[in-house]
Amino acid sequence: MSVYTPAEVVEETGFSIDTLRYYEKIGLLAPVDRNSAGQRRFSEDDLGWLGTIRCLRDTGMPIAEMLRFAELVRAGDHTIADRIALLEEHDRRVRDQIDNLAERQRYIHNKISYYRSVL
Amino acid sequence: MSVYTPAEVVEETGFSIDTLRYYEKIGLLAPVDRNSAGQRRFSEDDLGWLGTIRCLRDTGMPIAEMLRFAELVRAGDHTIADRIALLEEHDRRVRDQIDNLAERQRYIHNKISYYRSVL
DNA sequence: GGTTGACCTGGAGTCCACTCCAGGTGGGAG
DNA sequence: CTCCCACCTGGAGTGGACTCCAGGTCAACC
Numbered sequence: 001m002s003v004y005t006p007a008e009v010v011e012e013t014g015f016s017i018d019t020l021r022y023y024e025k026i027g028l029l030a031p032v033d034r035n036s037a038g039q040r041r042f043s044e045d046d047l048g049w050l051g052t053i054r055c056l057r058d059t060g061m062p063i064a065e066m067l068r069f070a071e072l073v074r075a076g077d078h079t080i081a082d083r084i085a086l087l088e089e090h091d092r093r094v095r096d097q098i099d100n101l102a103e104r105q106r107y108i109h110n111k112i113s114y115y116r117s118v119l
Numbered sequence: 120m121s122v123y124t125p126a127e128v129v130e131e132t133g134f135s136i137d138t139l140r141y142y143e144k145i146g147l148l149a150p151v152d153r154n155s156a157g158q159r160r161f162s163e164d165d166l167g168w169l170g171t172i173r174c175l176r177d178t179g180m181p182i183a184e185m186l187r188f189a190e191l192v193r194a195g196d197h198t199i200a201d202r203i204a205l206l207e208e209h210d211r212r213v214r215d216q217i218d219n220l221a222e223r224q225r226y227i228h229n230k231i232s233y234y235r236s237v238l
Numbered sequence: 239g240g241t242t243g244a245c246c247t248g249g250a251g252t253c254c255a256c257t258c259c260a261g262g263t264g265g266g267a268g
Numbered sequence: 269c270t271c272c273c274a275c276c277t278g279g280a281g282t283g284g285a286c287t288c289c290a291g292g293t294c295a296a297c298c
Binding site for chain 3: 124125126136140156157158159
Binding site: 055058077080081087088090091095097098100101105107108111116118 | 171174177178196199200202203206207209210213214216217219220221223224226227228230231234235237238
């Protein structure tokens with residue numbers, strides 16, 4: 001089981017070290033293992049979880065809701081139905097976001113066409 | 120030429136009255152006409168511009184850039200090429216956003232499928 | 239003529255998600 | 269041995285985009 005230094009995790013996840021500490025502080029990341037000097041050593045599992053966080057964050061999920069999800073994950077297998085419900089709800093919002101963006105994009109395209117026509 | 124009260128504009132645009140005042144204060148909205156009592160009376164043009172703002176805002180354009188666009192619009196027809204450039208740049212970012220969301224959505228779908236498989 | 243309600247102003251406050259800072263530790267390179 | 273560098277902590281500060289507030293005006297309705 002390999003471990004990762006903060007610098008490696010920054011490199012792999014794209015989160016800043018401050019953000020990683022912040023996520024741990026608020027409990028979005030479970031307490032990370034430390035070496036004898038008290039420095040963080042992230043596990044493979046931490047990396048996987050950070051990947052999930054990245055995905056949820058980048059699709060606009062607020063931290064408060066990611067925290068709820070994190071709690072469900074920590075609570076064990078009996079919360080899987082709840083996790084599905086949470087992700088499905090989020091998925092609907094992502095779909096709405098995409099539809100909305102596509103709709104607005106048409107407006108932008110029209111605007112560009114209009115400007116081109118008066119050049 | 121009909122005019123609109125603040126309440127009507129709130130109704131039509133979905134912006135709150137505080138947001139409308141804020142946009143006027145920072146210059147995103149040109150100074151709005153007033154009646155004899157000093158109350159705002161929005162024009163058809165204001166409504167149209169607010170529609171544009173809504174679209175740009177909802178596609179994630181920061182206020183600073185909307186301000187730049189507003190200045191180009193106010194500067195007159197010789198800025199049309201610049202406006203096209205700005206909108207095309209923004210359009211690219213919107214496309215990236217949509218692609219990104221679609222990609223992340225696949226991850227979410229996989230996650231849901233996985234959870235379903237272990238139920 | 240009193241009350242209500244929509245509106246006004248300047249400025250302070252809020253929320254979110256970080257981001258930065260000062261001051262300190264421990265291990266490895268030269 | 270000394271220096272540097274990556275890392276640590278608690279807590280303060282930032283940026284963006286609003287949102288709220290106190291105190292005031294005016295017109296209209298009862």
